[in-house]
Amino acid sequence: xxxxxxxxxxxxxxxxxxxxxxxxxxxxxxxxxxxxxxxxxxxxxxxxxxxxxxxxxxxxxxxxxxxxxxxxxxxxxxxxxxxxxxxxxxxxxxxxxxxxxxxxxxxxxxxxxxxxxxxxxxxxxxxxxxxxxxxx
Amino acid sequence: xxxxxxxxxxxxxxxxxxxxxxxxxxxxxxxxxxxxxxxxxxxxxxxxxxxxxxxxxxxxxxxxxxxxxxxxxxxxxxxxxxxxxxxxxxxxxxxxxxxxxxxxxxxxxxxxxxxxxxxxxxxxxxxxxxxxxxxxxxxxxxxxxxxxxxxxxxxxxxxxxxxxxxxxxxxxxxxxxxxxxxxxxxxxxxxxxxxxxxxxxxxxxxxxxxxxxxxxxxxxxxxxxxxxxxxxxxxxxxxxxxxxxxxxxxxxxxxxxxxxxxxxxxxxxxxxxxxxxxxxxxxxxxxxxxxxxxxxxxxxxxxx
Numbered sequence: 001x002x003x004x005x006x007x008x009x010x011x012x013x014x015x016x017x018x019x020x021x022x023x024x025x026x027x028x029x030x031x032x033x034x035x036x037x038x039x040x041x042x043x044x045x046x047x048x049x050x051x052x053x054x055x056x057x058x059x060x061x062x063x064x065x066x067x068x069x070x071x072x073x074x075x076x077x078x079x080x081x082x083x084x085x086x087x088x089x090x091x092x093x094x095x096x097x098x099x100x101x102x103x104x105x106x107x108x109x110x111x112x113x114x115x116x117x118x119x120x121x122x123x124x125x126x127x128x129x130x131x132x133x134x135x136x
Numbered sequence: 137x138x139x140x141x142x143x144x145x146x147x148x149x150x151x152x153x154x155x156x157x158x159x160x161x162x163x164x165x166x167x168x169x170x171x172x173x174x175x176x177x178x179x180x181x182x183x184x185x186x187x188x189x190x191x192x193x194x195x196x197x198x199x200x201x202x203x204x205x206x207x208x209x210x211x212x213x214x215x216x217x218x219x220x221x222x223x224x225x226x227x228x229x230x231x232x233x234x235x236x237x238x239x240x241x242x243x244x245x246x247x248x249x250x251x252x253x254x255x256x257x258x259x260x261x262x263x264x265x266x267x268x269x270x271x272x273x274x275x276x277x278x279x280x281x282x283x284x285x286x287x288x289x290x291x292x293x294x295x296x297x298x299x300x301x302x303x304x305x306x307x308x309x310x311x312x313x314x315x316x317x318x319x320x321x322x323x324x325x326x327x328x329x330x331x332x333x334x335x336x337x338x339x340x341x342x343x344x345x346x347x348x349x350x351x352x353x354x355x356x357x358x359x360x361x362x363x364x365x366x367x368x369x370x371x372x373x374x375x376x377x378x379x380x381x382x383x384x385x386x387x388x389x390x391x392x393x394x395x396x397x398x399x400x401x402x403x404x405x406x407x408x409x410x411x412x413x414x415x416x417x418x419x420x421x422x423x424x425x426x427x428x429x430x431x432x433x434x435x436x437x438x439x440x
Contacts, residue, residue, distance in 0.1 A: 009415040012400045014358040046312045051337035052167065054354045 001036055007048060015050050020058045027067045027078055028089040036078045038068070139165040140201065141289050141321035142186055147195035149181060156181050156345040158195065163289075166318040168311075169350070170336030171325040172422060178345040179325040180221050183291050186323070187218060200288070214243050217287035219278045219295045221325075228267035232260055232277050236284070243285035254280035257306060271298035279307060283314055290314075290322040296331060308334050329419040341425055351431045353418075359432065360421045361396040364412040365389055365403060375399050379429045392416070392424070395432050 005022045007015065026032045038044065038059070045055045059076055062068045066085075070076045105115045141163045148157035156178040163169055173179045184190035185197065188208050196203055199212050208216075227235045232255060240246035255262075258276035266274055275298045282290065290311075296304050312335060314320060324335060332339060332353065339356060341348040365371060367389050372381040377395030384390040388411065393399040396413070403410055416424075425431065 010413055012413045015354050040316055042316045049333050051354045053337055053352055
């Protein structure tokens with residue numbers, strides 16, 4: 001199983017942290033299904049040019065979070081993700097994206113009302129794309 | 137506790153041109169340790185001492201937790217695979233098959249099927265004497281023959297020298313899959329930085345016979361970074377691990393730190409924004425390290 005993880009070498013974020021948060025979101029978002037056999041530690045490390053020490057740490061962390069389970073002699077599998085876990089993750093992902101969008105607004109000195117209006121316009125156009133075309 | 141494949145304590149060896157050591161090191165089981173150093177830094181001598189081809193003047197070595205006053209006992213030596221920097225003359229007049237037959241008598245665990253598979257993948261020519269092979273072909277034979285007995289410890293002295301890029305890639309893949317089980321330990325001496333990048337878990341640096349430390353590769357990559365920050369060069373005084381500072385443009389200072397995680401934390405806590413971060417290439421890190429900038433918390437091997 002090939003796991004789509006993209007490392008950003010020019011970030012101050014440590015490698016294990018990047019791998020862990022990406023793998024966590026792939027599992028919780030359901031992009032990697034329950035029961036999937038993950039690559040061996042050496043294979044995964046090889047694909048990312050990182051050390052087995054880092055990958056082992058990621059597997060251990062996610063195992064203690066209940067997202068992975070290891071069967072002796074067979075390997076590491078994706079565990080069942082609970083609905084509440086998925087719900088929290090969904091919420092957090094959206095909150096995080098909105099947060100950074102607002103930060104951009106603040107950094108270019110948008111007024112609160114201006115941002116609100118922009119947000120509603122974008123929201124409307126995304127949820128009702130046809131209607132907008134009709135108006136134009 | 138982690139198991140140790142080889143441990144050296146207070147190892148010293150006086151050579152004609154130089155002195156190696158004192159060296160203290162531990163090679164943890166299951167890992168690939170990339171051995172880096174300039175020509176003549178003592179990499180081959182270090183490996184030869186691990187095989188008792190060269191005897192140290194001082195200090196002790198243990199193999200899988202045991203010391204041996206005399207020779208390494210056969211049952212232990214048979215668990216060590218070795219690719220020497222220069223191929224041995226003894227096998228010169230044999231073909232790959234004949235040499236394998238000879239080696240198989242000595243290694244009870246010799247896996248002929250695996251050996252044949254490797255020769256096939258590497259396209260090692262059959263029915264010609266080893267001495268008549270090209271350097272790369274001979275190298276591919278040596279690597280196959282070192283892996284065939286499935287050793288617990290692999291000592292590889294510049295295994296890739298003479299390999300074409302395709303064979304090189306194949307060697308990386310084969311070595312990696314060999315390490316898959318986690319039972320084997322590999323010391324890989326090399327000048328190819330990419331080899332370390334792709335295979336190694338730890339990097340061990342030797343310089344003029346002295347150990348400059350053994351560090352987790354990812355800890356190097358996480359910590360040795362170039363950062364750009366608003367401010368002047370005076371900032372560097374309050375930050376850890378800064379080894380280079382330069383005013384870039386007006387108001388922007390460029391620094392190289394060996395403790396990026398701490399440096400960024402301090403900057404963040406002081407409200408100083410980091411404008412840009414760049415991870416150094418492994419070869420840049422190695423050359424700074426060779427110049428004497430040691431990674432934070434290094435096991436320098438100088439003893440206590």
